[in-house]
Amino acid sequence: MRRGSNQLRLADYNQAVVLELVRRSRGVSRADLQRESGLSSQTISNITRRLIDEQLIRESTPGGSARGRPSIPLVTDPDGAYSVGVHIDPARLTVVLLDLAGEVRLGRQEHTPQVTDPSEVTAFIADTVHGLITEAGVDRARVLGLGIAAPGPLDADAGVLLDPPQLPNWRDVRLGADLREATGLPVLLGKDVTAAATAELRASQETSNTFVFLYLGSGVGASVVLDNQVVRGTTNNIGEVGDLLVDSDAEQLEWSGRRGGLAAACVPEALVLQAARVGLMPLPDLNDYVAVDDACSALCARAAEGDAVAARLLRRAAHRVAVGLGVLVNLLDVPRVVIGGPLWDRLSPAFLPVMGDLVARELVAARGVEVQGSAVGDRVAAQGAAELVLDQFLAPRASALMVGRPARGDG
Amino acid sequence: MRRGSNQLRLADYNQAVVLELVRRSRGVSRADLQRESGLSSQTISNITRRLIDEQLIRESTPGGSARGRPSIPLVTDPDGAYSVGVHIDPARLTVVLLDLAGEVRLGRQEHTPQVTDPSEVTAFIADTVHGLITEAGVDRARVLGLGIAAPGPLDADAGVLLDPPQLPNWRDVRLGADLREATGLPVLLGKDVTAAATAELRASQETSNTFVFLYLGSGVGASVVLDNQVVRGTTNNIGEVGDLLVDSDAEQLEWSGRRGGLAAACVPEALVLQAARVGLMPLPDLNDYVAVDDACSALCARAAEGDAVAARLLRRAAHRVAVGLGVLVNLLDVPRVVIGGPLWDRLSPAFLPVMGDLVARELVAARGVEVQGSAVGDRVAAQGAAELVLDQFLAPRASALMVGRPARGDG
Known part of the structure; x- marks a missing residue:
């Protein structure tokens, strides 16, 4: 039992490692993936086939400059998955739909409703998110989740805004649970500044x-x-x-x-x-x-x-x-x-x-x-919130594995 | 050539990994080392024999509670190596001799000479260091180096104090080179606050x-x-x-x-x-x-x-x-x-x-x-400076190896 469970986690982990390598590249061959991951050729072959079947990656057009048979670059399939990022500034509500390639597919900025009851804002956010997904015409089943960037202090794990000075009347609002219920999507709550730094970091060329x-x-x-x-x-x-x-x-x-x-x-x-x-x-x-x-x-x-x-x-x-x-x-x-x-x-x-x-x-x-x-612009926090959702669902988590052991074996 | 050089570095690296595991423990068996390092039983056996020969570690008395043949705990040999830490506060000069077990063997606090010529202070430090090593009666050949904790701003890599507001007349003083010449010891320059945090971290029970x-x-x-x-x-x-x-x-x-x-x-x-x-x-x-x-x-x-x-x-x-x-x-x-x-x-x-x-x-x-x-007391920065020297010479450096490859093979 124990062993089987570990092997399952290892397979998932290796698949996440490969997807991460593709996401962070602009096109990477199976040979590159093998070298960078340390996984066997057979494992890479299995994993990439599965990722292609799941429409998370796809084969791109080979470049023509290399000698011999050109290797086929693998790239993220932008339509493989999406996430929605919402930035709640007390004055401006920014909502973006991010695709798996990390591009903003659609974005919108609204006035944050100036109401005393936070549940009205929650309802407004849910409506806006729903409208954005519909307008973008993407497969709703492929939207992994909703990231919220909000002013602090907040309890990110519990999804609760504690008592943000910027949002009077928002004391102990269970934003995560409320938005999950209203949208049907998993919700990830983070601080506005953290989300913004995340997007800025990803956009950096350094x-x-x-x-x-x-x-x-x-x-x-x-x-x-x-x-x-x-x-x-x-x-x-x-x-x-x-x-x-x-x-x-x-x-x-x-x-x-x-x-x-x-x-x-x-x-x-x-x-x-x-x-x-x-x-x-x-x-x-x-x-x-x-x-x-x-x-x-x-x-x-x-x-x-x-x-x-x-x-x-x-x-x-x-x-x-x-x-x-x-x-x-x-x-x-x-x-x-x-x-x-x-x-x-x-x-x-x-x-x-x-x-x-x-x-x-x-x-x-x-x-x-x-x-x-x-470098990102004024939707930086919303974009970062959406990126954190993609990471949450897709990135390999070393914590799921034993520390100090390299991930090997056939995925 | 390339391959041979890499293998040499790998052997050194693995030895440093094992020494580090012993240093951070209060006694660790060969089986523990094998498990924690991921190295083979034969490699652990070779490395520990070499570390014992070099008097960096030694066998301690086994505990009696375990069933079967008790495993022999390996501990650091305190006299295997030393470092000296000097903290230059403008008013107080603190000097400590640290042994390989991380214990302060001898310490001293002096008034920092109130002179306009930094070279007089450098000479005073060199004398104090020499006196401390002599008084402690330790093997001078086993003193790995001299760590200096000083007020900033400084150029740690060049070993130069730039223009510390706390030390007037110390503009662009080549403290590292001067003290190396005066003591014959390798010198590592660091900021007082960084050294202090290092010692405090090491002393923590958390x-x-x-x-x-x-x-x-x-x-x-x-x-x-x-x-x-x-x-x-x-x-x-x-x-x-x-x-x-x-x-x-x-x-x-x-x-x-x-x-x-x-x-x-x-x-x-x-x-x-x-x-x-x-x-x-x-x-x-x-x-x-x-x-x-x-x-x-x-x-x-x-x-x-x-x-x-x-x-x-x-x-x-x-x-x-x-x-x-x-x-x-x-x-x-x-x-x-x-x-x-x-x-x-x-x-x-x-x-x-x-x-x-x-x-x-x-x-x-x-x-x-x-x-x-x-928790360390007022010699915290001097102690930290000495600890940074031990780390510099003894700790495994991942940067010396290829990233992403686990260290394996026989050391």
């Missing part, structure tokens, strides 16, 4: 990735990638940097955030409060995240159009954010900072040209740091 | 270790251990947290540090400046780290004796340090903070009883955090 990801949306957060590994934190709640002090002389805003903190420096609510204070615009309803987000868009647009007061306000925000980034880089000694999230498109014209120099000024060691905008 | 180490000495620094791995930073300069803002309303001190920063909250120079300002003591010569350190000792002693002003000053320092630790815990989501370094013995009576609660107040997620004093 072989070695160590960076801090600064997330700017209705809230601010950070995540860390060390040597191509996304750091999640012991309770999956990495990156709460809103209270990090960045300006001792900052004004006291009429809100709950810490005076002089990173959140007070750059989240839409704080920027809008600052703008209203200097008479740039009337104050929107601060309980309405969409109204705040729209007001922030207006502020950024005015700065882009040359309004000196608006531009100065964003310049000050950039200085403060740079102090915060300096703290993170000084602490973690990373060579790169990536900034993204739903707010980034609007702030980047003011931030990106100056941020590298501003952060460099904060550094103790003269090591230099590169500051970049997200 | 199987899973994720923590932030806060280093308190003439300067303040931090290091991070994630899943039993010491994070070093891309340039080996992790943990520059002195500029981290912890008190927006802090007084302006007559020094070069950032107003309201973590260094201004807790390093001896800042504490002594604060004490002098409220009339507790005259100001020592601030260019003399030893004098500053002694004045700080006097301040801590007065607080311990019940002086209300001194106690209040340290209480305020504890509050500020807690804000800084809150930032680190909120960012990294670690369950534990360990505080140590040469200043810790003096601050812990004021800090330790209150720090857990103070940090908990700063946390966004109600996850709780444990705050502990170093």
Whole structure:
């Protein structure tokens, strides 16, 4: 019994190893797979036949340059499986359908419903997900699951939002269970910043990735990638940097955030409060995240159009954010900072040209740091949530095997 | 040629694997080694014979409880190899001799010479190291090397101190080369906080270790251990947290540090400046780290004796340090903070009883955090530097082998 069960797991594991090698390549021959996996030629032959039968991979057209009989490259079959990623920002709901090749097949951004009952948001998400799958016209049975990227703190294992400051009334909401029931899909809950870092890491062209990801949306957060590994934190709640002090002389805003903190420096609510204070615009309803987000868009647009007061306000925000980034880089000694999230498109014209120099000024060691905008764009967290679902279902899990034993034998 | 070279490296690698298994155990049988390494019985037999011949391991007394013929436990031979660790704090120089069992055989703490020429300090270190080895009466040929823990920023690979704010006049000092020449020993340079975290990790009784180490000495620094791995930073300069803002309303001190920063909250120079300002003591010569350190000792002693002003000053320092630790815990989501370094013995009576609660107040997620004093004590960085030398010379290096291939074959 025991032995049989181990062998079954080994076969599954080896199949997952091979699928992973195909997913991470742009076309790989059976000989390559044999070399990279250490599995026998017969095992590779069996596994690839099974993966082709299951429509998870397919044979592609051989290149013509090599001598002799060209080897047939195996590639992922994009329609073999899908996942859906949802990013719940308090103002913007982003939903993407990802295919097995890691491409976004269809994406959508909606206003997050400004309601007091979280179940209305859950229902809205379920409807949006359903609509997206239908509109994409893909086989629903091949949608592996639903990944949710949400503000923390959260209990990822239980699928519960604990008490996110960004989502009032969402105390102890069983988002995982509720969405599973509403959609019929397995649900994976993760933190917005972690999901964003995951997508950014996958999109990177570098072989070695160590960076801090600064997330700017209705809230601010950070995540860390060390040597191509996304750091999640012991309770999956990495990156709460809103209270990090960045300006001792900052004004006291009429809100709950810490005076002089990173959140007070750059989240839409704080920027809008600052703008209203200097008479740039009337104050929107601060309980309405969409109204705040729209007001922030207006502020950024005015700065882009040359309004000196608006531009100065964003310049000050950039200085403060740079102090915060300096703290993170000084602490973690990373060579790169990536900034993204739903707010980034609007702030980047003011931030990106100056941020590298501003952060460099904060550094103790003269090591230099590169500051970049997200390569993925403002759906980065939704995409990362969808990628985490594909990984959850498809990636080989060493934990399922005995540690220290190489995976061998015929699959 | 190529093949032969690989086989030689494989044999060395396997020997290092076995030695590592013995070092990390409290006695392990040949059968255990075979199981844990995956190597053949014959290979284990060959390797252990060689390690015994080289006096790196020895046979210990079998326990009596098992049935049948008791297996002979193999243990490290403490006298098989040694390393020396030196911790250069600007005020205190700590030197330890570590044996192969990881025990400190002999340790010494001296005042760091307050001289403008770094070469005088280098000569003093070399003399101290020589004296320690002589006093311990160990075989000098078995001292593998010298580990140096120093304040950053530094270039660990080149063995050069770049421009440490804590060590004026030490700009671009080639400490590695100079000490190698002066002692005849291979030298490994590392950052104080990294060395401290290494020793703390080794001393831990936990199987899973994720923590932030806060280093308190003439300067303040931090290091991070994630899943039993010491994070070093891309340039080996992790943990520059002195500029981290912890008190927006802090007084302006007559020094070069950032107003309201973590260094201004807790390093001896800042504490002594604060004490002098409220009339507790005259100001020592601030260019003399030893004098500053002694004045700080006097301040801590007065607080311990019940002086209300001194106690209040340290209480305020504890509050500020807690804000800084809150930032680190909120960012990294670690369950534990360990505080140590040469200043810790003096601050812990004021800090330790209150720090857990103070940090908990700063946390966004109600996850709780444990705050502990170093289990190693104030020679933690010197000990860590010595441990890094043993690792450098003895630990198996996967990078020396092809990735993905298990190490097999007869060693």
